[in-house]
Amino acid sequence: MPYSYNLSSGGVQPKKTVSCQSDGKTYEELRRECLQNNELFEDPDFPACDASLYYSQNVPINFEWKRPKDICQDPKFIVGGAHRTDICQGQLGDCWLLAAIASLTLHKETLARVVPHDQSFSDRYAGIFHFQHNQWLDVVVDDKLPTVRNRLVFVHSAANNEFWSALLEKAYAKLYGSYEALKGGSTLEAMEDFTGGVGEMYETKNAPSNLFNILRKALARGSMLGCSIDITSSAESEARTSTGLVKGHAYSITDAEEVNYRGGKVKLIRVRNPWGQVEWNGPWSDGSREWNMIDKAEKSRIMQKSLDDGEFWMEFEDFKKNYDKIEICNLTPDSLMDNTTRKWAVRMFEGSWIRGSTAGGCRNFIDTFWTNPQFKLNLVDADDEDDQCSVIVALMQKNRRKLRKEGLDLETIGFAIYEAPDDEDHLGKDFFRYNASKARSKTYINMREITQRFQLPPGKYLLVPTTFKPHHEADFMLRIFSEKNVDTLYVCFLLLPSQPPSHQL
Known part of the structure; x- marks a missing residue:
């Protein structure tokens, strides 16, 4: 019969991970075998060879596959937490994938499921790592990475001894057969693959009349929300506007509220710049006079959640005028925390x-x-x-x-x-x-x-x-x-x- 299942909002248990290895062995089984045999894992399903790099052409340069311990001294899986600065693009057209990984770093619980943090190059190291995708498919890789002159060719971290992002990219390449298969895509595609969620995209200038309500409900359901300002040329990429916003830059939406203001209701939306700085300087920005005209208790309730640098409030109408696109990744109940207020x-x-x-x-x-x-x-x-x-x-x-x-x-x-x-x-x-x-x-x-x-x-x-x-x-x-x-x-x-x-x- 056709395969089907449902995920309700009550009593959901996280699905067990399923190994994607051709022999059916799990990450723990493979690592245990390597440790018992005193050998480092070499993945037979995604070997360190040219076919894992390109399928439509000969490899253009002389790659050398190396393990992190052969690239630098004292390699680390994660250094000081996983952040967007850990994700630097290499010589592959997969910026869409990188943007999704950067978005994941803003959702720590989801990131910890996609990138299990209890992995290292020291404790019980066996040259094997694993990552979870979609409906919690467990993707195992060895830690051999393509290099040229001892430097990583594709995704790498700003810290030379940090490798979680490079290994995550390798796991994603394995999922689709090669690194070349990752050329071209959408951020929502990768977000869906990582989380098993369903993506929606809205253009703010042509949005439904109930967009604010859609965003509030999405936030209540633990969805991942992003927004951006379009650019007309590459020269505009990450150009700052006079209002403190950055073009061609991925922001996240973190909250939405309605407040009583001058005898009426005003819709506000909270946006976060992943840089941790550079903020909106218009109405309802930090320290603006609008905040002095609402009830002190309401101001305290809203502002106490806005202490992080890079996070700011905007009136929703100003938001729609300045931003062009909104991306929503609606998560399934099994990929959400138990404290999520409402679930799909x-x-x-x-x-x-x-x-x-x-x-x-x-x-x-x-x-x-x-x-x-x-x-x-x-x-x-x-x-x-x-x-x-x-x-x-x-x-x-x-x-x-x-x-x-x-x-x-x-x-x-x-x-x-x-x-x-x-x-x-x-x-x-x-x-x-x-x-x-x-x-x-x-x-x-x-x-x-x-x-x-x-x-x-x-x-x-x-x-x-x-x-x-x-x-x-x-x-x-x-x-x-x-x-x-x-x-x-x-x-x-x-x-x-x-x-x-x-x-x-």
Whole structure:
């Protein structure tokens, strides 16, 4: 049967990590074997060779794989905590990955799960390290790193004897088959891979009217939030504006509040510059006169959480005028701490579009559209504050980065949502011919994942994920985040009666 599971907001236990080694051995088993045999680990699944570096070309320079103990004296896994300054880009176009790692350093609990801190080059050292990705897949690597003239070629730390970021990059490269496979991507892609979360992106100049409410709810659910100011040329990168903001720079959003001000309500948002300095100097900035016009108790409550340098408040309207993009990574309940005030309810499914069976293409191809996988949703309880149900739908095509070396590019994907009749299971051609969709993805696009938030009335719905053209094959994962407990969300994967069992996941 197709693989599916749900994560509700109550009583969630963290999933056990799963080893990605071909022999199934865990990090602890492999390290114990190395220590018993008095040898350093060499990873047979990602060996220190040219194929682990590039797949489309010959290695352009003479790399030498070296362990940290051969690169410097007294190597450390982490020096004085993991910080964004530990992440310096090397000769690889993976700045998107580095930005995600930098964002992780602002979320210490999540970082500690992705990068287990109890690793070192001294205590029980065996040349083996491990990192956790996505649904807590444990990725093991040896500590041989590509160097030229005794210097790391790819990601490295500002401290010459610190190696956690270089080893994390290697684990990510292993996940996708080579370092070259990491060229080009989005920050949200890496954040999703690290955490198993679902990403959303908003343009502040074209944002929904309830954006502030979306941000407040995301913060309450422990989501990772970032924002940035667009640049029009490389010369503008990290250029400072007269208001103290930095263009082309990744900020994090850390809080949102409403305060009573001059007889009305003012929406405020708190932003953090990871530099630890250089702040907004406009209204509601540190020490500005606006703070003297609100209740002292309210001021004390809000300002006591804003003591760190680099963190500042802005009025939300000023924020939207100055910043261009917001990125949200919504985390699943199992990746959050127990003290998170509210958690998403999540349902996940994995399936396939198969030529001649379930690869029906988009609604333009009415003769085959009905053969696509169909998911039934029963939205029962509306959100607390209105009569609508908040639902985030995320459709991801799987393993495409890893399949690049086989010449497989991203498929163009999308989905449609229909109001579902009560008395039918798998719906046929006539239903889709005569019924319009209730909601759908904004566009069909060749991205790894498309994500969209909907406000739907309680009721029964049918969700149909598709490739744009019929007969195009790919594996996919569908994730549905809802505000209410997953018990109110019923999803059913339906297969054509003629589909052979060998096609099922």
